[in-house]
Amino acid sequence: MWSALVEPGDEVAGALVAACGAAAALDWVDRSLAGSTDWDLLGAGSDLAPPARARLTRALDRWAARRPRVDAAALARAGARSGAHLVVPADPHWPARLDDLGAAAPFALWVRGEPRAVRTPGVALVGARASTSYGERVAVDLAAGLVAAGLGVVSGGAYGIDAAAHRGALAGGGRTVVVLAGGVDRAYPAGNARLLEEVVRTGGAVVSEVPPGAAPTRSRFLQRNRLIAALADATVVVEAAWRSGAASTAHHAARLLRPVGAVPGPVTSAASAGCHRLVRDGVAVLVTDVAEVLDLVGPLDAGRGEEPAPAPGDGLDPVAARVLEHVPRRGALEPGELAARAGTSLAEVRGALGALELEGLVRRVGAGWAARPRGERGEG
Amino acid sequence: MWSALVEPGDEVAGALVAACGAAAALDWVDRSLAGSTDWDLLGAGSDLAPPARARLTRALDRWAARRPRVDAAALARAGARSGAHLVVPADPHWPARLDDLGAAAPFALWVRGEPRAVRTPGVALVGARASTSYGERVAVDLAAGLVAAGLGVVSGGAYGIDAAAHRGALAGGGRTVVVLAGGVDRAYPAGNARLLEEVVRTGGAVVSEVPPGAAPTRSRFLQRNRLIAALADATVVVEAAWRSGAASTAHHAARLLRPVGAVPGPVTSAASAGCHRLVRDGVAVLVTDVAEVLDLVGPLDAGRGEEPAPAPGDGLDPVAARVLEHVPRRGALEPGELAARAGTSLAEVRGALGALELEGLVRRVGAGWAARPRGERGEG
Numbered sequence: 001m002w003s004a005l006v007e008p009g010d011e012v013a014g015a016l017v018a019a020c021g022a023a024a025a026l027d028w029v030d031r032s033l034a035g036s037t038d039w040d041l042l043g044a045g046s047d048l049a050p051p052a053r054a055r056l057t058r059a060l061d062r063w064a065a066r067r068p069r070v071d072a073a074a075l076a077r078a079g080a081r082s083g084a085h086l087v088v089p090a091d092p093h094w095p096a097r098l099d100d101l102g103a104a105a106p107f108a109l110w111v112r113g114e115p116r117a118v119r120t121p122g123v124a125l126v127g128a129r130a131s132t133s134y135g136e137r138v139a140v141d142l143a144a145g146l147v148a149a150g151l152g153v154v155s156g157g158a159y160g161i162d163a164a165a166h167r168g169a170l171a172g173g174g175r176t177v178v179v180l181a182g183g184v185d186r187a188y189p190a191g192n193a194r195l196l197e198e199v200v201r202t203g204g205a206v207v208s209e210v211p212p213g214a215a216p217t218r219s220r221f222l223q224r225n226r227l228i229a230a231l232a233d234a235t236v237v238v239e240a241a242w243r244s245g246a247a248s249t250a251h252h253a254a255r256l257l258r259p260v261g262a263v264p265g266p267v268t269s270a271a272s273a274g275c276h277r278l279v280r281d282g283v284a285v286l287v288t289d290v291a292e293v294l295d296l297v298g299p300l301d302a303g304r305g306e307e308p309a310p311a312p313g314d315g316l317d318p319v320a321a322r323v324l325e326h327v328p329r330r331g332a333l334e335p336g337e338l339a340a341r342a343g344t345s346l347a348e349v350r351g352a353l354g355a356l357e358l359e360g361l362v363r364r365v366g367a368g369w370a371a372r373p374r375g376e377r378g379e380g
Numbered sequence: 381m382w383s384a385l386v387e388p389g390d391e392v393a394g395a396l397v398a399a400c401g402a403a404a405a406l407d408w409v410d411r412s413l414a415g416s417t418d419w420d421l422l423g424a425g426s427d428l429a430p431p432a433r434a435r436l437t438r439a440l441d442r443w444a445a446r447r448p449r450v451d452a453a454a455l456a457r458a459g460a461r462s463g464a465h466l467v468v469p470a471d472p473h474w475p476a477r478l479d480d481l482g483a484a485a486p487f488a489l490w491v492r493g494e495p496r497a498v499r500t501p502g503v504a505l506v507g508a509r510a511s512t513s514y515g516e517r518v519a520v521d522l523a524a525g526l527v528a529a530g531l532g533v534v535s536g537g538a539y540g541i542d543a544a545a546h547r548g549a550l551a552g553g554g555r556t557v558v559v560l561a562g563g564v565d566r567a568y569p570a571g572n573a574r575l576l577e578e579v580v581r582t583g584g585a586v587v588s589e590v591p592p593g594a595a596p597t598r599s600r601f602l603q604r605n606r607l608i609a610a611l612a613d614a615t616v617v618v619e620a621a622w623r624s625g626a627a628s629t630a631h632h633a634a635r636l637l638r639p640v641g642a643v644p645g646p647v648t649s650a651a652s653a654g655c656h657r658l659v660r661d662g663v664a665v666l667v668t669d670v671a672e673v674l675d676l677v678g679p680l681d682a683g684r685g686e687e688p689a690p691a692p693g694d695g696l697d698p699v700a701a702r703v704l705e706h707v708p709r710r711g712a713l714e715p716g717e718l719a720a721r722a723g724t725s726l727a728e729v730r731g732a733l734g735a736l737e738l739e740g741l742v743r744r745v746g747a748g749w750a751a752r753p754r755g756e757r758g759e760g
Binding site: 134137138263264265266267268279288292 | 514518644645646647648652653656659660665668672
């Protein structure tokens with residue numbers, strides 16, 4: 001619902017959902033739009049700082065227009081029609097790397113294809129639509145080399161370098177992830193529709209944070225770039241003009257403290273000017289081949305294999321495992337809500353939560369429960 | 381004489397000349413080769429450390445074979461025949477930048493053409509003989525841009541990038557300096573003979589630290605690279621293979637703490653691999669155009685104009701000026717020796733040295749006199 005209500009990267013919405021949980025935050029918005037804003041419910045009580053109140057009030061104005069048109073049932077139908085899954089932070093398939101975006105993290109990802117591919121360690125290969133045959137060749141070679149090394153390739157599905165990167169990954173027999181600015185049911189650009197189908201067919205995925213049917217607007221392209229950076233272990237710019245979307249992806253990656261590489265080219269080629277600028281500015285390391293890109297990524301964490309690590313529910317009894325799937329990572333849910341979602345009794349949920357707490361998989365947050373991020377969990 | 385006796389970069393010879401002065405050092409060598417090594421004359425007395433004695437003894441063995449063939453008169457004739465001046469450290473035309481090489485500084489430079497060009501602030505543009513048309517185009521453009529900005533262009537006169545750099549400087553109407561590994565009378569490579577003549581004809585210079593007639597041997601090429609780096613305010617590598625002479629010039633410049641740039645190129649071009657390596661290793665800054673090369677050089681010292689600063693002798697009486705020309709910058713000479721060299725009486729030399737000392741242009745070193753480096757001199 002949140003992914004349909006607000007624009008990508010809306011940090012006020014992100015903070016609200018982090019504070020209350022997605023469902024309670026939506027209830028709060030609905031009551032506020034109906035005229036009764038309950039500031040106390042936000043936990044900060046009546047002493048919520050005036051600038052924060054002002055930001056929330058402006059955000060409510062933003063959301064008011066679209067709220068009546070957000071229809072959970074219709075979204076679910078659109079998702080089903082386009083063959084898309086909705087993956088939310090509580091889902092074991094949720095790519096934990098996205099959490100590094102903080103309040104700018106997406107509320108959910110719509111995924112066509114294999115959700116595991118989105119969690120696969122990988123490198124973003126991005127670049128200019130106005131690419132040269134040199135740049136495309138380098139993108140194909142790097143992508144094929146990366147999948148040969150067991151990594152995935154993330155890109156934006158655009159013409160030029162993006163398409164060459166996806167094609168190189170497919171040619172190498174690997175999986176690749178396309179991050180779209182519009183809905184996953186809208187192949188954009190249309191000329192790459194067959195490429196996107198091939199990505200889905202070969203075990204990769206086409207993902208978006210906006211719901212099926214959403215148009216790829218200019219601001220969504222810019223926000224999409226942060227997802228590409230956040231979904232990859234490193235970002236490499238193959239060709240980019242002096243100002244370009246690919247350079248913005250590189251800056252997002254740098255802000256996330258992820259490694260950034262840039263491929264040099266002729267100084268006489270405008271398509272390489274952005275890459276050279278990134279190197280001169282110290283944003284990117286100059287990389288010339290797959291080995292240097294792998295150096296950039298460094299040894300992958302032992303905890304991250306090509307396949308997702310064992311889901312947190314492994315080894316638990318079936319009820320506890322099912323309850324755990326519904327405990328949100330951001331925000332918290334009360335046992336009654338969890339029982340409704342997991343389709344179990346309140347008593348079963350309470351027993352399951354006790355067991356999960358002992359395992360270090362969930363923690364109490366006020367009257368509710370939240371999943372513990374992996375880093376916080378104890379061993380075993 | 382020293383430039384003919386020892387190979388370029390012989391640091392034992394450099395230290396000996398620095399300690400005694402060129403003439404006294406040569407006398408010491410001659411007496412040592414005749415069988416009477418006077419260790420006391422070296423100033424360190426009988427307590428000269430055994431490793432230093434051993435190094436000097438090995439050096440004497442090195443020099444013994446060539447000494448009988450070193451003939452000052454013949455050298456002077458060869459210089460005159462080839463139209464070369466001999467510029468020594470005491471000379472006002474001596475490029476003070478070479479002194480940063482310390483004991484590896486050359487004893488002298490043979491200069492065909494305009495000695496002032498050698499002191500002009502400039503940038504070394506170096507690169508592969510096996511260049512591409514892309515690299516040559518960049519070298520021509522950078523050289524033309526540098527001379528338009530009032531800088532000189534230093535390079536090695538080789539085919540490929542070196543020749544393109546010299547040609548670009550000439551095309552821009554500027555002066556360029558060719559640093560050869562062999563004698564200035566030996567155009568090497570022969571195919572660039574007309575280019576070297578053009579350099580000389582247009583106010584530039586062809587220089588070498590080895591005497592006319594000397595062959596360009598492999599070790600002299602490597603030593604020549606340190607001169608290119610030391611004669612320039614910054615060094616830019618335009619194209620270079622993974623291992624290359626141009627990369628060695630860049631490393632010499634880095635050791636001299638001079639700025640180093642490298643021009644990127646296609647990662648598919650072996651001719652750019654050395655440039656990319658220099659950037660990745662942090663030896664060079666990536667540069668793509670003249671403005672970025674000028675950034676590298678930084679604002680030139682106010683004390684260094686395009687023309688040499690006024691010679692130290694300006695405004696002195698003719699005898700004092702002539703004496704000053706013979707006071708060595710490294711080592712020292714006694715008044716009797718200076719009188720012989722300057723062709724003046726001992727009394728005139730003593731009077732001149734007193735005046736020069738008052739001007740801050742010379743200083744006493746034991747029983748002898750040395751010229752003060754410019755930085756040490758007082759104003760006026």
